[in-house]
Amino acid sequence: MNYRLLTASLLLATSQVTSAAEALDPRITAVLGDISATRIEQRIRSLVAFGTRHTLSETASDTRGIGAARRWIQRELQDCSKAAGGRLMVEMDAYIEPAGNRMPRAVELVNVVATLPGTSPASKERILVVSGHYDSRNSDVMDGQGDAPGANDDASGVAAVMEMACAFARHPFDATLVFMAVPGEEQGLLGATHWAKEARRKGLKIEGMVTNDIIGSSTGDKGQRDNKQVRLFADGLDPLLRLLVQARTNIPATEAETQANEAMRENLQQLVLAGGSEDLPTHQLGRHLKAAGERYLPGFKVNLIQRRDRYLRGGDHLPFLERGYAAVRMSEPFENFNYQHQNVRTENGVTYGDLPEFVDFAYVADVARINAAGLGSLALAPASPQNVRLDATELTNDSTLSWTANTEPELAGYRVVWRSTDAATWQHSQDVGLITKIRLPVSKDNVVFGVQAVSKRGHASLASYPLPQRR
Ligand SMILES: [Zn+2]
Numbered sequence: 203m204n205y206r207l208l209t210a211s212l213l214l215a216t217s218q219v220t221s222a223a224e225a226l227d228p229r230i231t232a233v234l235g236d237i238s239a240t241r242i243e244q245r246i247r248s249l250v251a252f253g254t255r256h257t258l259s260e261t262a263s264d265t266r267g268i269g270a271a272r273r274w275i276q277r278e279l280q281d282c283s284k285a286a287g288g289r290l291m292v293e294m295d296a297y298i299e300p301a302g303n304r305m306p307r308a309v310e311l312v313n314v315v316a317t318l319p320g321t322s323p324a325s326k327e328r329i330l331v332v333s334g335h336y337d338s339r340n341s342d343v344m345d346g347q348g349d350a351p352g353a354n355d356d357a358s359g360v361a362a363v364m365e366m367a368c369a370f371a372r373h374p375f376d377a378t379l380v381f382m383a384v385p386g387e388e389q390g391l392l393g394a395t396h397w398a399k400e401a402r403r404k405g406l407k408i409e410g411m412v413t414n415d416i417i418g419s420s421t422g423d424k425g426q427r428d429n430k431q432v433r434l435f436a437d438g439l440d441p442l443l444r445l446l447v448q449a450r451t452n453i454p455a456t457e458a459e460t461q462a463n464e465a466m467r468e469n470l471q472q473l474v475l476a477g478g479s480e481d482l483p484t485h486q487l488g489r490h491l492k493a494a495g496e497r498y499l500p501g502f503k504v505n506l507i508q509r510r511d512r513y514l515r516g517g518d519h520l521p522f523l524e525r526g527y528a529a530v531r532m533s534e535p536f537e538n539f540n541y542q543h544q545n546v547r548t549e550n551g552v553t554y555g556d557l558p559e560f561v562d563f564a565y566v567a568d569v570a571r572i573n574a575a576g577l578g579s580l581a582l583a584p585a586s587p588q589n590v591r592l593d594a595t596e597l598t599n600d601s602t603l604s605w606t607a608n609t610e611p612e613l614a615g616y617r618v619v620w621r622s623t624d625a626a627t628w629q630h631s632q633d634v635g636l637i638t639k640i641r642l643p644v645s646k647d648n649v650v651f652g653v654q655a656v657s658k659r660g661h662a663s664l665a666s667y668p669l670p671q672r673r
Pocket of ligand 1: 335355356387415416
């Protein structure tokens with residue numbers, strides 16, 4: 203029984219697996235090559251030169267405050283778009299944020315959003331988002347007047363996103379890429395929350411979101427240095443818990459949102475009950491970003507941390523996570539708290555403040571490249587296979603996986619990946635060709651499986667976790 207499938211799998215096991223997967227795509231290497239530490243330095247210094255970019259700072263001046271900063275970001279991105287043929291669409295997503303917790307009054311906030319539409323009809327609905335926050339703060343989170351240079355937090359992330367937008371704009375990618383500079387992070391993730399909410403309302407298919415926040419320094423507070431490592435916070439269990447809480451506390455939502463929440467909750471619940479609590483879409487995104495980043499930047503380590511952020515701290519990926527999207531955070535390996543959320547000053551010979559002199563611009567460029575490798579390869583990959591099932595109706599030590607066929611014309615076939623239950627990343631893979639069912643001589647009880655769709659140029663989708671087959 204199923205001998206044909208097993209034979210097919212064993213024949214394929216040794217043939218087409220590794221070469222296609224490990225080939226570097228020239229479009230992505232071109233993007234990585236275009237990312238410039240010098241330009242990143244210039245942009246960080248330009249952002250710092252606005253004095254403060256506090257969300258409550260003034261907006262009329264052309265030289266100081268958050269208004270001048272956002273108009274400058276917009277102009278820079280528009281210039282890049284023009285230079286690259288005009289495909290990058292730059293929009294000001296303005297809205298009124300009402301008075302609230304860290305908002306003494308209602309203020310107009312503006313997300314600067316640059317969209318590079320996907321060029322493949324089969325993939326352009328899939329969206330990949332990358333962000334940094336352009337607001338800054340000093341010791342007093344409510345101080346909209348005093349200097350708040352925010353070189354690392356988070357001009358580093360904004361400069362990386364701008365550099366990526368400008369580099370990607372010169373090349374066609376199958377899926378849609380969205381590059382975002384958002385305000386209000388320090389006042390409560392406000393700009394990102396607004397955009398994520400709207401995305402959910404419009405039913406946008408965001409496949410992955412990466413926020414770059416504090417990616418500027420390779421040196422820690424004890425002088426330790428590691429410029430070949432970035433932390434990637436990736437945990438997706440949070441939305442399930444929140445949705446369960448939301449259902450109980452009955453937070454008002456539109457009918458469509460309620461339905462979407464319901465479907466998402468059911469889906470996540472099934473996944474967790476089937477042992478997939480470490481295989482939610484956010485975990486798969488984290489695995490992909492690590493694998494792609496380390497493949498394109500040999501010697502650089504993406505330190506995958508399975509937690510949504512640092513203890514009691516947050517970032518702009520959270521509003522996406524909480525709306526059911528796969529979302530992760532990149533951050534430098536160490537943090538020096540003398541240089542974060544501090545008034546610029548010297549005390550007992552110690553310098554405080556988030557100044558450009560503490561930023562390692564070459565390191566920021568490498569983190570941007572890690573982002574670009576992961577986002578670029580996903581933007582060229584097919585969608586994740588749907589309806590992946592593991593047949594558990596018969597007692598056997600083999601595993602039979604099935605899925606629905608993808609529709610992309612660029613599809614080459616599927617790849618089954620697996621790992622030990624105590625491993626964080628995929629350890630084995632097998633390309634199985636253009637089939638939708640396979641029996642493997644590996645026990646489903648001992649490993650964790652995933653199924654990826656692979657393009658003709660070797661780009662693999664995020665893995666889909668198999669739910670148990672129901673009869
Ligand atoms: Zn920040």
